[in-house]
Amino acid sequence: MSAPLSPASSCGPSESFEFTPLQLAAHWGNVQEVRYLIDSGVQLDNGPDTALHLALRKCHSTIAILLLDAGANFELKDTHEDCPIHIACTFGLLNVVHTLCALGCRLEITDSRGLYPLHLAAKNGHTHVVRCLCAAGCNLDVHYGDNIRADITALKYGHNEIAELLDKLRATGQRDTYARQLVPTSKLYVRLIVRVFGNCGVGKTSLIKSLGAGLFSTLFRRSGSLQSNKSRPSSPISAQIEMDVTSRQNSLTFESSASYKSTKGIHIQNLEISNVGDVVVWEFSGQENYFPTYHHFLHPSPQTLTLVLFNLEDSPVVQVQQACFWINFIMAREAHEWSLFKVGPIVLVATHVDSTRAIKNQQGEWVSPDAQTTLETVEKLIPDVQYLHPSVIVMDSNVPASQPFKHLKSMLLTLKRDNLEKTIGMWTGLLESTLSWLAHLRKEYEQFPVIHRKAFYDLVRTSVNVLASDDHIRALLHQLHNMGEIFCINELVVISLAWFGLQLIGEFLSTEFLANVRATGVYTPDDFQASFNQFDALGTLQLMEALELCIQCEVDGETEYEFPIYNQTETLPGLWDSGDPRYRTTGACYGGVRLYASSNCHHLFTSIFPHIQIELRRAAIANSCNNDNDTDLYQWHHGSKLCTIALETLITLDTDERSSQYIEIKIRGPQQTSQYCFYFLENVIETVLQGIARVCPGLVMERHILSVHQLRIHCIEPYAYPSQLLSTAMLESESTLEITLQNTETEKFENVITLALFGDVELVSKIHWGCSLKVQHLPIAVKFKLARLLDPPHSHGRDWCLLALRLGLEPEKIATADSHSHSCTMRLLALTDCTIGALIANLQELGRNDTAEVVLRTSPLLQIIDNATE
Numbered sequence: 001m002s003a004p005l006s007p008a009s010s011c012g013p014s015e016s017f018e019f020t021p022l023q024l025a026a027h028w029g030n031v032q033e034v035r036y037l038i039d040s041g042v043q044l045d046n047g048p049d050t051a052l053h054l055a056l057r058k059c060h061s062t063i064a065i066l067l068l069d070a071g072a073n074f075e076l077k078d079t080h081e082d083c084p085i086h087i088a089c090t091f092g093l094l095n096v097v098h099t100l101c102a103l104g105c106r107l108e109i110t111d112s113r114g115l116y117p118l119h120l121a122a123k124n125g126h127t128h129v130v131r132c133l134c135a136a137g138c139n140l141d142v143h144y145g146d147n148i149r150a151d152i153t154a155l156k157y158g159h160n161e162i163a164e165l166l167d168k169l170r171a172t173g174q175r176d177t178y179a180r181q182l183v184p185t186s187k188l189y190v191r192l193i194v195r196v197f198g199n200c201g202v203g204k205t206s207l208i209k210s211l212g213a214g215l216f217s218t219l220f221r222r223s224g225s226l227q228s229n230k231s232r233p234s235s236p237i238s239a240q241i242e243m244d245v246t247s248r249q250n251s252l253t254f255e256s257s258a259s260y261k262s263t264k265g266i267h268i269q270n271l272e273i274s275n276v277g278d279v280v281v282w283e284f285s286g287q288e289n290y291f292p293t294y295h296h297f298l299h300p301s302p303q304t305l306t307l308v309l310f311n312l313e314d315s316p317v318v319q320v321q322q323a324c325f326w327i328n329f330i331m332a333r334e335a336h337e338w339s340l341f342k343v344g345p346i347v348l349v350a351t352h353v354d355s356t357r358a359i360k361n362q363q364g365e366w367v368s369p370d371a372q373t374t375l376e377t378v379e380k381l382i383p384d385v386q387y388l389h390p391s392v393i394v395m396d397s398n399v400p401a402s403q404p405f406k407h408l409k410s411m412l413l414t415l416k417r418d419n420l421e422k423t424i425g426m427w428t429g430l431l432e433s434t435l436s437w438l439a440h441l442r443k444e445y446e447q448f449p450v451i452h453r454k455a456f457y458d459l460v461r462t463s464v465n466v467l468a469s470d471d472h473i474r475a476l477l478h479q480l481h482n483m484g485e486i487f488c489i490n491e492l493v494v495i496s497l498a499w500f501g502l503q504l505i506g507e508f509l510s511t512e513f514l515a516n517v518r519a520t521g522v523y524t525p526d527d528f529q530a531s532f533n534q535f536d537a538l539g540t541l542q543l544m545e546a547l548e549l550c551i552q553c554e555v556d557g558e559t560e561y562e563f564p565i566y567n568q569t570e571t572l573p574g575l576w577d578s579g580d581p582r583y584r585t586t587g588a589c590y591g592g593v594r595l596y597a598s599s600n601c602h603h604l605f606t607s608i609f610p611h612i613q614i615e616l617r618r619a620a621i622a623n624s625c626n627n628d629n630d631t632d633l634y635q636w637h638h639g640s641k642l643c644t645i646a647l648e649t650l651i652t653l654d655t656d657e658r659s660s661q662y663i664e665i666k667i668r669g670p671q672q673t674s675q676y677c678f679y680f681l682e683n684v685i686e687t688v689l690q691g692i693a694r695v696c697p698g699l700v701m702e703r704h705i706l707s708v709h710q711l712r713i714h715c716i717e718p719y720a721y722p723s724q725l726l727s728t729a730m731l732e733s734e735s736t737l738e739i740t741l742q743n744t745e746t747e748k749f750e751n752v753i754t755l756a757l758f759g760d761v762e763l764v765s766k767i768h769w770g771c772s773l774k775v776q777h778l779p780i781a782v783k784f785k786l787a788r789l790l791d792p793p794h795s796h797g798r799d800w801c802l803l804a805l806r807l808g809l810e811p812e813k814i815a816t817a818d819s820h821s822h823s824c825t826m827r828l829l830a831l832t833d834c835t836i837g838a839l840i841a842n843l844q845e846l847g848r849n850d851t852a853e854v855v856l857r858t859s860p861l862l863q864i865i866d867n868a869t870e
């Protein structure tokens with residue numbers, strides 16, 4: 001089939017041709033049609049201007065690559081005597097040139113004017129294309145006219161960078177070496193990662209020293225163990241510990257002892273472990289000051305072994321609290337990715353063992369009933385923790401050659417074997433040369449080992465491989481980052497992790513440093529430089545901003561950096577003045593919520609709250625940019641107040657009588673501001689949740705509602721109606737409007753419209769209640785938690801599959817949800833049409849109250865109807 005319509009005028013051939021539908025689709029850039037025509041098996045090379053030439057003339061790279069993949073002839077000349085490579089080089093179509101080179105296209109071929117592809121790329125200033133041609137092995141000495149080489153063409157057209165590149169390749173004679181460096185090799189190489197967590201003094205540093213100790217040093221390491229020897233604590237049974245950990249005063253402390261030198265920040269070391277090979281060990285300090293930075297470094301990977309240490313000298317309750325804290329800490333920061341990736345195990349390690357706390361079996365392993373009980377209690381308290389190793393390693397961290405260390409090494413070896421195959425094609429000469437060059441670079445940048453990404457690209461090209469493309473360097477950075485050689489954060493590349501973890505994070509968040517910072521936590525760059533003149537202030541501030549420890553603000557035309565983490569200002573008196581006449585009238589609006597982390601996650605908010613304050617400041621800046629200048633934000637230690645002309649919102653971090661931390665958000669407005677208050681409060685809650693999600697995307701949140709009656713009378717600690725109480729009432733009630741809940745402190749009843757909608761019935765038409773929403777509206781962290789609970793096969797079949805049947809999913813859909821590489825529950829939740837209410841009911845009927853409870857506690861209370869999408 002052919003069509004008379006001609007794209008010839010735009011291509012410039014003298015005659016007009018009849019074009020095939022493929023040529024027309026290629027010319028007009030219609031990707032779908034080109035794909036369809038290729039799949040229908042049409043002729044690809046009708047010419048003389050083939051579909052490939054026509055697509056290239058219009059710079060439709062995607063279509064050109066589709067045609068090349070389908071087998072289009074790439075050596076044909078068009079009516080201009082140009083081959084596809086000439087057109088691609090003229091227009092700088094890197095992906096196409098790359099594909100053509102990979103297909104073995106001839107590069108020593110001239111166009112009608114005698115120009116080679118290299119000349120065309122040089123003339124038009126396409127440096128990346130010149131690199132690609134050189135890497136593909138084109139002849140650098142080809143010339144046209146009066147012996148004009150491509151470097152001369154580049155100079156003539158003012159592209160000095162290209163001329164220099166070509167000169168360098170010719171002068172060094174290294175072109176082939178550079179080109180070879182870019183090709184993946186068959187070398188197998190895994191660098192394992194060991195992450196070590198635990199409270200201060202549990203033995204992290206000692207364990208790492210012992211792990212890396214050679215045979216000789218092993219002889220000298222035993223002495224450290226002989227110092228501590230407390231009496232053996234009594235061993236309560238597992239159920240008793242469980243009750244203690246969940247109900248008693250929480251006794252987690254994160255202080256370090258004065259009796260030894262505590263690790264500051266994050267200590268990152270490369271170890272060469274005999275029989276295992278290269279391992280990067282990340283020791284995360286147990287001091288709380290540093291926790292707000294850890295999420296940047298916690299990404300699950302299959303090459304990672306995570307050790308959570310606890311001390312057998314501590315009481316069983318404290319052991320469980322600490323182990324749970326760290327597992328929750330890690331899971332909150334990375335859990336939602338766990339259902340998608342195969343990750344390395346988490347292993348509990350019980351330290352400070354001796355013969356009063358355990359017995360040695362015949363294989364020389366310590367057997368500690370206390371440690372085992374701790375593990376069992378942790379498994380019960382956090383039932384959705386995946387990849388938790390089924391036994392505890394019991395050790396004296398100071399005794400390197402002992403059985404527990406052999407056990408640890410054999411785990412590392414297994415992890416290495418499991419991952420070796422996946423590394424095929426990862427190792428390149430570029431990576432190898434960069435690794436040795438990095439050592440020099442670190443010396444050169446000793447004072448401040450941080451480089452902008454763009455500058456790093458240039459440095460790699462000048463010092464390692466002039467032919468490396470942007471894609472090569474991007475992949476290289478990714479590899480180096482994963483290997484623990486560098487750390488990429490935003491547009492910055494930190495080239496010394498030791499400096500980053502110990503000197504930057506270790507110093508700037510140390511207790512001593514915090515004792516000397518400004519109480520307001522606000523600095524101009526000059527103030528910062530004056531206060532800490534040993535550091536490069538601007539560079540440090542930039543890095544701190546990338547770590548989200550501070551935020552840049554403009555105040556009266558001056559740049560300032562606000563560090564909520566340094567803010568030590570006490571709560572100001574009169575912040576929530578009960579005598580303020582605007583909020584004393586009977587019609588004044590009050591409302592608020594308490595955000596709790598899901599059960600048993602104590603103490604996580606301390607490290608998150610400064611990030612929430614950064615998020616609030618970001619929102620306030622965005623508001624003022626939108627000319628909404630009437631918003632003011634005041635921040636102090638663990639508190640913020642957001643004010644508009646009429647409304648006041650208080651956001652604070654507090655702890656309840658069960659020692660559970662929560663974030664309280666309360667709002668008040670003068671009479672007749674109910675709708676304004678409602679939308680404003682929803683906005684603030686959203687901002688706070690965003691701040692939490694930045695640090696802890698896996699944290700499952702509960703939203704409890706504050707007693708409006710008690711807020712109105714300025715009760716210091718108003719009662720909060722638990723989220724599951726509201727969800728249950730909504731499921732059981734015929735009409736949401738009639739729901740009333742009883743405040744167990746005052747015994748008074750409050751209506752759900754008063755509690756959630758500031759008593760404004762008009763708002764009912766502007767929202768959907770949570771239980772009537774489709775399950776797709778469940779927060780992502782909740783879906784992943786359900787996935788972790790429902791994916792594993794259940795002894796009575798009460799897993800995702802039975803749920804799918806109950807929800808009425810057809811067998812074909814269930815078959816599509818069944819997968820080994822993805823979470824079946826996640827797929828089910830995407831496929832089903834059911835509401836959150838129906839999901840809860842089905843989970844209950846299935847006998848999975850554990851999961852029904854999760855949804856009851858964490859499902860959204862309401863959602864504002866978006867008129868644009870409804």
Ligand SMILES: Nc1nc2c(ncn2[C@@H]2O[C@H](COP(=O)(O)OP(=O)(O)OP(=O)(O)O)[C@@H](O)[C@H]2O)c(=O)[nH]1
Nearest residue numbers: 200201202203204205206224225262263352396397
């Ligand atoms: N007896 C005995 N002593 C230990 C053991 N592990 C650590 N210690 C001692 O406890 C003290 C603290 O040990 P570290 O290894 O520094 O503890 P850490 O967890 O690194 O502590 P931070 O650096 O504060 O986070 C040192 O005096 C160690 O010698 C152990 O398994 N048995």
